[in-house]
Amino acid sequence: MARDMYTEVDERSKVRDWHVILRLWKYAKPYWYLLLIGVVMIIISTGFDLVLPYLQKVAIDNFMNVKHHYKIVEYNNGQPKFVEDPDGKFILKQLEDGTVIITDGEIKYHISSEELRELRARDLVGISKLALYMLLILLGMFFTSYLQVYVTSYMGQKVTHDIRKALFRHVMRLPMRFFDTNPSGRIATRIANDTKNIAEFFSSVITSIIKDVVLLVGIIIVMLKLSLYLGLISLAVLPLIAFAILIFRYFDRIAYRKVRTRLAAINAFLAEHISGMAVIQLFNQEKRKAKEFDEVNKKHYKSLREQLLIFSIFRPLMDVVYYLALTVLIWFGAKGIIQHTLEFGVLYAFVSYIDMFFRPLKDIAEKYDIVQNALASSEKIFKLMDTPEETYNDEREPVRKISGEIEFDNVSFAYDGENYVLKNISFRVSPKEKIAIVGETGAGKTSIISLLNGLYRIQNGDIRIDGTSIYDLNLQSLRRRIGVVLQDVFLFSGTILDNIRLFNEEIPRQKVIEAAKYVYAERFIERLSKGYDTEILERGGTLSAGERQLIALARAVLYNAEILVLDEATANIDAETEMLIQQAMEKISNEKTVLTIAHRISTIRNSDRILVIHKGKLVEVGSHDELIKLGGIYADLYRLQYELDDAG
Structure with missing residues (x-):
């Protein structure tokens, strides 16, 4: 496959399991009491498991298969009366012609069923007591197992909730470069799927392993x-x-790492292509994309097949070993019974204990799969957590208010550290000045905006706000002072109201309405079925590009940023909406510093100054009229644009 950026590099580095488990324990530690309750229930339940075969042994050897000795105490009409006596010569036996009492010689006495019940009364009482004990044990096993499953499942969900919350919080603080190189589907897999595997580990496996270990040790003893x-x-x-x-x-761990990697690749592929479905359909790329997905899907299928092959070998192998152990046990046990060195009840108990011994061993394939799945997922989660966060300078005082002065001082920047997109850029913007930045596609205009917000770190030079380097300021609070309206406005699933105030319910509804009116957005909002309470889909697909721009502009006004940046905000909108935005910008520019990136020169003619970027360099600076007179790159862009307009 030509494009394989969806697949992570298979991790074959040796990561010690106990290192991963220790890190997981940090999240489970606050809920240690739940684990303790689960372990106590496990020990009690295991004790019940171990007692059952022993009671069966007692029932067989002490009450069912026991040889009782009797002696005659009296005769009644020639029929002897028997009582139990260890020194008695008569033994109760079941022969073909019925139950009789016989001696070692030829003397035989047939007894009636009533006499049999009388002679075996003690055995029947013992059997009844053992049956009652077994019933109580089964009830105890039910309640202890129920409580153990409940508390451990609850603990597993709590741990997963904490890990997922910490992971998402960490992802939100990662530098923008991370998102440039990692598909969103892969990140979603880490937060959603991999954390779910950890929940299964805590809720069903860790306690099962403890129970299996206690059970195996108990059985051996x-x-x-x-x-x-x-x-x-x-x-x-x-x-x-x-x-x-x-x-x-060994082999299952390798297979599961590959399975998790391939699953992340599928999620990454789906996330990208579902988002770009309009492009796929418009350019008739359905067949080619289906073929690409088939290749990604086949890799996942092959990794699952490899894992299944390992599983299908291990489970039958455990069955073979079990029957081998059972065969050897029966052979030697039967030999001991024949030689009168072993009681049948002991052999019966051993058969039960061997079955109980192999039960967790047979299930170990499934449990080990879950363990390896959880450890492989944990490795990927902790690898994401170990990705260095963006430096926000949280220890510094928050930026409460700025005048809006901006200065780029000899700034050079390359996304990959080598190929510079900005080269020695220097300019200064005064407070409340209206600046426009123009240039051909790829000249570096948007990069300037990204650097101003501190989304990337520059290689050379400095960027200052009100005379202070942005790298010395509290970055999060600085970003609140800079409002950005992008060409492709991102809206979340929710109402118009929530998207303007970014789901901050502390902002009153009236302030949101005032901000919308300020930028003339209320004109289209009032036409919607439920006004500000109208639900919109993900990314605002039901709204036009211009309507999304107005919402973004209202958002920037609402948060009262001193610097406002418009990145191609009027590139794909109709003339009426462009006029509304222009009117709103005229009002805003009287109170804020405004930076506008635009291709359409008609939207920036009234700017105080225009910066012309060409191949990463600042080549021209001046007002519209000054640059036209200069006859340089800006004049060429202006002339070309109007020629195209005339031709159209």
Whole structure:
């Protein structure tokens, strides 16, 4: 694919997992009490899990499969009366012809069902008690599991909320150069998708891992206590399990990093092309763009297939190891039962414990996928968080008010540090002066505005406001003193009212209306169905370019900036709206310093001075009449524009 800027470089650098986990813990630490409650519930629930197979063993060996000894105490009509006695010679056995009491010899006594219930009454009572205990344990497991899932899920959502908030706050403070080189879809993936993976890690995995570890340790202890012989045999498969997990861990981490990278590429592609859908349709580029998306999508599909291949090998391998361990256990256990060295209940409990032992190991593929997904997402999130923020000089006093004096002193600037778009630019603007900047496309006009707001740092020279370098001022407060109206005005989803006051509800509605009237924007606002409460779509797609310009102008007036900058503000609007903006500018220019960037010379003829930028240099300065008399680049631009107008 020719264009692959949507894809990040696959990160193969060794980032230690515990470093990532420690950074995540900083966000989980405020909610440690929730984690503690979850861990306590896990320990209790695990204890319940471990008790159940043991109770089954007790039921089998102590009440179901036990050999009771009896002796005859009396005869009733020739029928013996039996009582339990450890020294008794009679044993209760189930034969083909019915339940009987026999001795080691040939003597057999058949007993009735009533006599059987009487003889096994103690066993039935014991079984009933064990059944009640099991029911209580199951109820306890339900409530402890419910509470554990609830508190850990709540903690996971709180942690995710905090990370997402901190990440977005950090992104808003990143320098503009970062947004020039990173697609918006990729940034959205970091804030939305990757933080969601972290939520799943905290809500379902971290506690599951704790439970699995406690459960596995508990099972090993119980098995060794029940039978050291069978316990050691059962644990002989541990080296094979450990080897399989290590191999899976290595390859799954690589696969998941690739999956996350490819997903970010899809989001970046979609964000860009949905925003530019009008251009795609106007130039009939649907087929080519569909093909480009197919290539991006195929890369994501291939990375998912690689991850699925790793998963599909690990899970069946765990099944094979499980059945191998079960087979070996049954073989040695059956041998022990035949040789009367092992009770059947112990073997039954071991089978249950082995199944319980492999349950978390079988699920480890899924859990490890989530862990690797979360760690890979965390790496990308923390990489974004580690991107140096813009220097705002927050420690300095906020700029409360300025007179509007601007000075560029021998300024040189290159976006990439090498190819300079501005070269030794010097000029001074007096307070309340009306300045226009003209030049051909790419001359560097818009760069001047970006530098004035401190969006980029210059390589040489200095920019001063009221005699102070902007790099020595509190940058955020300085930007409040500079109002900018761009050619492509960005409006947010919401009402006209909210877009003018930028969702600052502390600004009264009446002030917004006054600002709109001041720039003649109320004329079109009042024609809308709900006036100032009319909802507009993202980027203001339902409004014309001129209407968006008027909203931006009202926004600048509302925030009472001492310097107003219009960047091609009248380039794509109709004559009527241009006239309204010109009238508004006449009023504004009496109170503020105004910088206008324009291609249409008719809109800047009344400027106090005009700066002509050519190939990054300031080549001409003067009023309209002075520059026409000079006969230089400005005069050529003026002549060419009017010739084009006449030809049109």
